[in-house]
Amino acid sequence: MSEASELAGASALVTGGTSGIGRATALALAGLGARVVLSGRDADRGGKVVAEIEAAGGEAHFVAADLRDETSARTLAREAAALVGPLDILVNNAGIFPFGPTGEATEADFDATYGLNVKAPYFLVSEIAPGMAERGRGSIINVSTMVAEYGADGMALYGSSKAALVLLTKAWAAEYGPRGVRVNAVSPGPTLTEGTAGMPDGSLDALASQAPAGRPGTTQEVAAAIVYLATDRSSFVQGAVLPVDGGRIAV
Template structure:
């Protein structure tokens, strides 16, 4: 029996570590040819080798996603490696914290470019092609602070709130052509990127019903669900994967 995503190509941005790496491995395990992008070629090739060692198919594209042109270039490279892109996971992002008064204009622009502009133009480039083929799945990675006001999170949270609105708008735009667009909203998750938060991560997680920090693989499992046929009637949702943190 063929794996569920056999014959498809999945592009995972920020696929060299954390949630992105776990997602790339999960989708490859479902049979997808995974193209993962990131800035660190060494880590990227390590993920590719891990997937290939397990019998999967993968390729890495070194990409500094800093504008619309870099997004379009990544889409083109993914097509070269995979022939076409059936699944897009917009995972790459940055998450600075701190007082609004300390935010520089350059810092503001960097967050919105990485978290909003690049996903927008990747979808603008790839979703119409999916629509012409009559199928496709897009998953955007958000955060619980997009829906919960927290001090020091205005910049990051607002950028991801934009991603959640775009998710719903894209579902309306591309859903009638067979392209499903959804998002996941992770809670505190143990990754290389969140290590800097130290005990703060555990304190945030302790306030939720699960009472613990998530592993990247738990977020990746939710992304794989939204990509797969088991979610065929799921469109335009933001799925909390936060240990119940938004519930309390």
């Protein structure tokens, strides 16, 4: 099988697929032959990603979704399946990353962070994974963060939400793995994206300098790890959290 057809016939949903890591992942999965549904809040950006995939000969669809609760998650899953059939791959990438002192976070900040970073993935898996298990196959990849692994000043809200996603990854692997559904996570470090471009000058590079690689990662590098976990290349990998952080976890 050629690399370009490795995922031929497979269907995938990538949340937060209009930019950054999600966009790179959608492009990479489509490049391997998967029929991709990408979700996000910006229809213009979503349309551009779809057009880019189609121009390269792939199949893609955009579904507008403001993921925040059970209803929005289940609705997205059903709309995606209506477009490309039963889902074989789910990439829970959509997320927000609020930084700052605990004392300054509001209840609205807390609810928004946990709604998108934890509740939405939970109910997407609740909607999609049972069908995967019935068919005896499927791959779910959750996008976490290196600050889910250690305490960091100003990262309490963001880091704790992603730490919950890490535990869910392991629990879902235990629950669905025996029925053929592999659930894993990637844990990116500082990555050059549209979102991190808004960070204060030099802060991303300063954070990245703490790791052996000494530089920020690219969205393509993170997407490559997600693709690895989505394909049969990782057929014996379950419940793992794959660091894509330039070695930060090692120091």
